[in-house]
Amino acid sequence: MSIRVENLIKEYGAQKAVNDISLTVRPGEIVGFLGPNGAGKSTTMKIATGYLLPTDGTIEVNGFDVRTSPMDVRRSVGYLPEHNPLYLDMYVTEFLRFAGALHGLGGRDLSGRIAEIIERVGLGREQHKRIGQLSKGYRQRVGLAQALLHNPPVLILDEPTTGLDPNQLAEIREVIREAGRDKTVLFSTHIMQEVEAICDRVVIINRGQIVADSPLNQLRASAAASDVVVVAEFADELANPDLLRALPGVQQFEPLGSGQYRIAANASVDLRAAIFRLAADQQLTLVGLRQQENSLEGIFKELTK
Template sequence: MSIKVSQLTKVYGNQKAVNAISFEVNKGEILGFLGPNGAGKSTTMKIVTGFIPPSDGSVEVKGVSVMKDPILARRAIGYLPEHNPLYQDMFVHEYLAFIGELHGLKGSFLKDRVNEMILLCGLRVEQNKKIGTLSKGYRQRVGLAQALIHDPSVLILDEPTTGLDPNQLVEIRNLIKEISKDKTVVLSTHIMQEVKALCSRVIIINKGEIVANDTVDNLTGGQFVLKVEFQNSIEIKELEHFGKVKNIGGSIYEINHAGSDGLRAQLFEKAKANDWVILSMQQQEKDLEQVFRNLTQDSNVGDL
């Protein structure tokens, strides 16, 4: 496997940002690493890449301990952090050569790698421009190029499409798809369409703990949400035998269920027997955004 995280914990003062999480990522996977702000996503990615130490637990990348041998482990990792730290006054070509040298690349091999990354990341026209003059989309391309310059087998991308316009977003997605053909990719994002378009598996973290670890199809398939508005509020316990119930405001409820054909008829009968007035009823197949919301509701503090 490419990444193995075991009982990983990180504590800041009295706050436990990551609480004994464990997961593995296999070669060739694109893993969507999701969570609300403050869930512990960025903290986990910084530990995996060796930028900060854990309070407890372990991380292995390609069988190498990030804690015991961080230099060797980092050789296998390409990392694009959420806030892309580029040298604004350097030219694109110059910057990529500089990063390549930091990774120990030299001579004609370094020159060839820089040219290869410029072509792969669509930077040919921009290669002789200063990074500070580039658009956000092209700066993200430069960030991807620097993460790939040393040909890592594992690529960690923290919010790689934040702030991009729709055209730039599609371009970066396509680039990630191309890159992932021979690499393991861990992708953190808040954009659910991006996860569905790119990821083979999803981990959802909430309040420092993993609350889901499965494929998108398994998380969403065969599950439905019935949205019901009553004239007056109803006790949730009165509806719980129909499925998992959530009040989403006033007298409006969501009932998560497995797609029972007779559910609406049963609910009408229940309403009739209890003199409840149903104002509206709408059923839709559960999507990843609804799954995410159900698992992470009420988490809205700043990301760690």
Template structure:
């Protein structure tokens, strides 16, 4: 488990992270989101022991990152945003080296390297120098090094950067498997990844926490418009729809379909209005707010 309590980090007079608190448990995949400069990478670096906090506490598997930094590092696998690799080393050689740094050795290390080479899709590339690999394959090497010591907690900063769609699908599958018995925190700007992988989402903006909720509950945290899509058998009076309490605007689409934007759910009111006016209603559904809309609203409202 990762426990972050009242974490603040100052660089001079600027607060990169400002009093944020959240937890991530075992068997949970947590999406960590925010605009550029929001403080995501700073928080991740503190959680892995790369940076000290200004105030607040961070515990990983029960160990404080300041008081027990080595215990924390034994339990954390970290893939930073800018993947640092020794480009003159061969893939197999590099993973063997990282394993030895973590205290592994002998046949156990050889087996672990071979297992990870297969899991992250590096079998055909394992005997190449890292410098000769594409960006996508270098990213796979970075993920393999984060996993080499079988950590309890996996922290991934933009793990699918540089991967093609097929590779992204493979890495998603791997992260989903890892999330069954590990704590996984990952940052991404690809919002469909969050919907595909995450149990919960934490969003920060300008160093402050603006959301912490299961993915399915995020839309309820915003004050955005409710959108209802109504389909009628024939044309209807748009002015009549606009006159309904709470309706902000009505957009007619192909045929006799109307997208109705309002301050609250209007489905019952639309049904009543249709019955009153003799309109034949063929379909009526409320559209869910997309994660992109939620993200934009939450991060835009915090100035």
């Protein structure tokens, strides 16, 4: 029930959209697949579902190779693409019945499964509407419902929470978390809170190459060991801001305006104490001093800049 990617390459002419990446997503694991636009996320996911063929390398899904057993791969996968393709003239239940029939489901089994999935993704009040009448958020729910309908062992979700309001986000997070108990889940998102809320592991891809692959807590720990960032705020702009730049261990210095300065230093340096002593020695009025946490967003920016 895993996804195994080995030395995957996808070329479009002279451009390598995916450049020799390898990763494994194991059963019961929820992996966040992150990267800036054009990094290769959607291309990798499309290859994993059999929508595209790789230029080189292999992907196995649930033990099936996408080249040699594409239909077995498709039976094993529940896929929600980035641009959710739906038949807008169909009713919600009609569309799900159609999607279920494509997977060989029918009769009472399909009716029961549709009712269960509609309840799980929160489509109860909308199930008798045409899909074209639904908001973008509810259309995303329909797409997620069809991905879950045939109870696949592997879920590949490309931006599954696009268009959802905060309440809907919480509900769909829980659906994905629940699915991850007995399925392999790979999903992409630009919402860092989503990753922090539900992911076991983070894979970051940039310019077609993997730049990070580790459990979320280890990724934060490695970033925390690298540097410390402090924002110091003074009552007025400093006449000589180079005093801050010259503090021992300072690696980066950035004036932010209105008397604020962003300073990065090695984690071994007690930067806040040094700034406080400088203010006292120079008789500067220090009105604010805060240390920025190494958030996932900051780590992402650093790895993909």
